[in-house]
Amino acid sequence: MKPTILMAPRMPARLVERLQEHYTLLGPMERSAPEALPAGADAAQALLTIGTQKTDAALIDALPGLRLIACYGTGIEGVDRARAKARGILLSNAADANAASVAEFAMGLLLASARQIGAAERFVRAGRWKGNAVERMAYVPGLAGRKLGIYGLGAVGSRIASRAAAFEMSIGYHNRSRRDLPYLYHDSLLGLAEWADVMIVAVRASAETRHAINAEVLKALGPQGHLVNISRGIAVDEIALCEALETGVIAGAALDVYEHEPLVPDRLKALDNVVLTPHIAANAETAQIAQQDLMLANLAAFFAGKPLLSPVAL
Known part of the structure; x- marks a missing residue:
């Protein structure tokens, strides 16, 4: 059975296609809030998000199976890092990919x-x-x-x-x-x-x-x-x-x-x-592919029980 992961914001089509090959992918969500969680989200072990989107304690606690928060870009400011740490949840980002x-x-x-x-x-x-x-x-x-x-x-x-x-x-x-x-x-x-x-x-x-x-x-x-x-x-x-x-x-x-x-x-x-300009500094094709590949590699490492490639200290 494929592991279940949850996508908060809509991710690029190339990434979504590759995620669906290996995981049961839920989302995207209308907003990052417990009441917007899709059916089956309680089984999600990983949450895919971006730093500018809120991942607060309420959302984290509404996901009992959550063990990894993976941010697509480099930003992590929207994540309640204290709550993630208290729950033993890992955090990753795009490091220097973009x-x-x-x-x-x-x-x-x-x-x-x-x-x-x-x-x-x-x-x-x-x-x-x-x-x-x-x-x-x-x-x-x-x-x-x-x-x-x-x-x-x-x-x-x-x-x-x-x-x-x-x-x-x-x-x-x-x-x-x-x-x-x-x-x-x-x-x-x-x-x-x-x-x-x-x-x-x-x-x-x-x-x-x-x-x-x-x-x-x-x-x-x-x-x-x-x-x-x-x-x-x-x-x-x-x-x-x-x-x-x-x-x-x-x-x-x-x-x-x-x-x-x-x-x-x-x-x-x-x-x-x-x-x-409309927040497009990271929109080079090479940067986007590198971010997607790093997120996929972090997920693969996580589910294989190996260290994350770009962990963020909590």
């Missing part, structure tokens, strides 16, 4: 914002380009020689750093601890912002990182500064960011994530000095 994809997208957003690529496209589409002799866009600083501050030098942040080095940028970072990497460590986020010309946010969602990018940090980044966020929306105080963009406290921003997804504040939508 790190390269997110890092390259971060550099794309940085270029789009700092080099005004979106504004340039609107300039051309509006028919304003009459040739360099008549009208052209204002000069902006390039990236070469500028200082990039990375908030969070984990799997994604370190890959951003290596890519930024190829752009001849100076690289500094703020992390919970110093890394053994050849970049300038700052022991405070404010100190990093004061040093940096541009900043990329690459931290996990947590109580510690919530609204870490606030009005004080944005002011320190300065009027030629640009902010890029490809991590989690809660790391940036969106009200403070809107005010900074509206008043010229910083020059621009590029966001792939938002505090209350899929809602994007109208104030952000109204601004020309911000680039907005």
Whole structure:
């Protein structure tokens, strides 16, 4: 008999097909709540979910057979880790499977914002380009020689750093601890912002990182500064960011994530000095296949009684 597993959000078709080959697959669920559980969920030994979706104590306790929570992406913030630990439930995520994809997208957003690529496209589409002799866009600083501050030098942040080095940028970072990497460590986020010309946010969602990018940090980044966020929306105080963009406290921003997804504040939508994308940094085909394969490998290891390939400590 195939083991029973439960899929909370809808997963990619390729992954679902492969899961159905080896498991009795239940779901997806309308919402992650006990009252939305499908028939037979009490037999589920593994729950497949994503970090932004709530997996709270009530849902965990409504699944008496649950022994593994497998997150499709790298995020784990929606999981009640204390309750999972108390129940002896294992937790896994995608580790660094999508790190390269997110890092390259971060550099794309940085270029789009700092080099005004979106504004340039609107300039051309509006028919304003009459040739360099008549009208052209204002000069902006390039990236070469500028200082990039990375908030969070984990799997994604370190890959951003290596890519930024190829752009001849100076690289500094703020992390919970110093890394053994050849970049300038700052022991405070404010100190990093004061040093940096541009900043990329690459931290996990947590109580510690919530609204870490606030009005004080944005002011320190300065009027030629640009902010890029490809991590989690809660790391940036969106009200403070809107005010900074509206008043010229910083020059621009590029966001792939938002505090209350899929809602994007109208104030952000109204601004020309911000680039907005719909949480797609990890949407490279290679990254998605790697995440799917890792989830399948974790499930196979779990049901074979072997160690998980990408366990998360509880």
